[in-house]
Amino acid sequence: MKRTAHFIKTIPLSPIGIYNALKNSPFSFKETLGYFIRNSYGPSYKNKDIVKYNPQSFCLNDNVVPGYRVAFIGDIMDMAGKNETVSESIKEFVLDCDYLVGNFEATITDADNKGYPLAQRHSIQILEPLTELFEPDRTFLNFANNHAGDFGHKGFSDSLAKIESKGFQTFGTVQKPFAEIGDDIRVVAGTTISNRDCDYIVKLEDADTYYTPDKFNVLYPHWGYDLELFPRPATVTLAKNLINEFDAIIGHHAHIPQAVTSINSEENGSDANKLIAYGLGDFCIWEELKHYLYGMVMKVDIGLNSQEKWQMGQVEWRFITCQEKTDTEWETKIIDTFPYL
Numbered sequence: 001m002k003r004t005a006h007f008i009k010t011i012p013l014s015p016i017g018i019y020n021a022l023k024n025s026p027f028s029f030k031e032t033l034g035y036f037i038r039n040s041y042g043p044s045y046k047n048k049d050i051v052k053y054n055p056q057s058f059c060l061n062d063n064v065v066p067g068y069r070v071a072f073i074g075d076i077m078d079m080a081g082k083n084e085t086v087s088e089s090i091k092e093f094v095l096d097c098d099y100l101v102g103n104f105e106a107t108i109t110d111a112d113n114k115g116y117p118l119a120q121r122h123s124i125q126i127l128e129p130l131t132e133l134f135e136p137d138r139t140f141l142n143f144a145n146n147h148a149g150d151f152g153h154k155g156f157s158d159s160l161a162k163i164e165s166k167g168f169q170t171f172g173t174v175q176k177p178f179a180e181i182g183d184d185i186r187v188v189a190g191t192t193i194s195n196r197d198c199d200y201i202v203k204l205e206d207a208d209t210y211y212t213p214d215k216f217n218v219l220y221p222h223w224g225y226d227l228e229l230f231p232r233p234a235t236v237t238l239a240k241n242l243i244n245e246f247d248a249i250i251g252h253h254a255h256i257p258q259a260v261t262s263i264n265s266e267e268n269g270s271d272a273n274k275l276i277a278y279g280l281g282d283f284c285i286w287e288e289l290k291h292y293l294y295g296m297v298m299k300v301d302i303g304l305n306s307q308e309k310w311q312m313g314q315v316e317w318r319f320i321t322c323q324e325k326t327d328t329e330w331e332t333k334i335i336d337t338f339p340y341l
Helices: 015-024 029-041 088-094 124-133 152-165 204-210 233-242
Strands: 057-059 065-076 083-086 099-104 139-142 169-171 178-181 185-191 216-222 248-250 260-263 274-277 282-284 294-304 310-324 329-335
Touching: 065 310, 083 124, 088 124, 088 294, 088 310, 088 329, 099 216, 124 152, 139 178, 139 185, 152 169, 169 178, 185 204, 204 216, 216 310, 274 294, 274 310, 282 310, 282 329
Parallel strands: 065 099, 065 282, 083 329, 099 139, 139 169, 185 216, 216 248, 248 274, 282 294
Antiparallel strands: 057 310, 065 294, 178 185, 260 274, 294 310, 310 329
């Protein structure tokens, strides 16, 4: 079955084709136009310097005794029939972690996309490299994202059942809005957009209802805009408001890495410095457009400080890329530098 990973490559370059593309887009005319431009000419540098990257290794709060080490990855995207593999460099990076969290942004199905070019489709093969990367029963996959509705509720439910049958933990649905990691960490999902009508995933506007004061609360939002290297001012403002309640924010959706930052205790109105990672980019994807081939992998220590309060201590992150290895196989690996910065 011929498959295409992204909207722009399926649009007939004619007035009728472009009109139909704009008509069927889940975005406004302005946002759809921006999407076309960034796909065609590369990522946007607008809002550069609105936030600054923290080093790839830093201590957020001193005197935190690690109780958990949790790894986070970004968007697990459509591989278009290619086999995904994960390099030893990434396996070694997460080897000392207790749990792993990722955003599963496609439906496992053989169904036709019914003329909807944005639909993201996985084969069952995608679960093999995820199993090799980390034990399924300690891997939490989020489904609160804009592609959850691509194949309707039945397609989504069937895909979810296949994933859970392999032992993976799932969250981000109305039935399972958050992930409980051990007894002390809650990862709360929420998306700002859905490409199709979808009432069975968590919306970001409802995420605060799942906050609990007796745990360390990580917000894992699906937000921002495709191929924008820096968050928009409205997203930064939203993050600063949300971090007053949540203990950390680790985002995804932009399909490109965005800044890993921190906000000090004076700014967030608490006794702890807090992490805001705006976007982890793509963990894996098949794409002819090279802009989409980059992301991040991160691990964080969460534990009790000297006052017996849960805080985040050491933070480590690396840039990654998903690249063609053979005609049928692509590999995700750690890289030293991100070419767009």
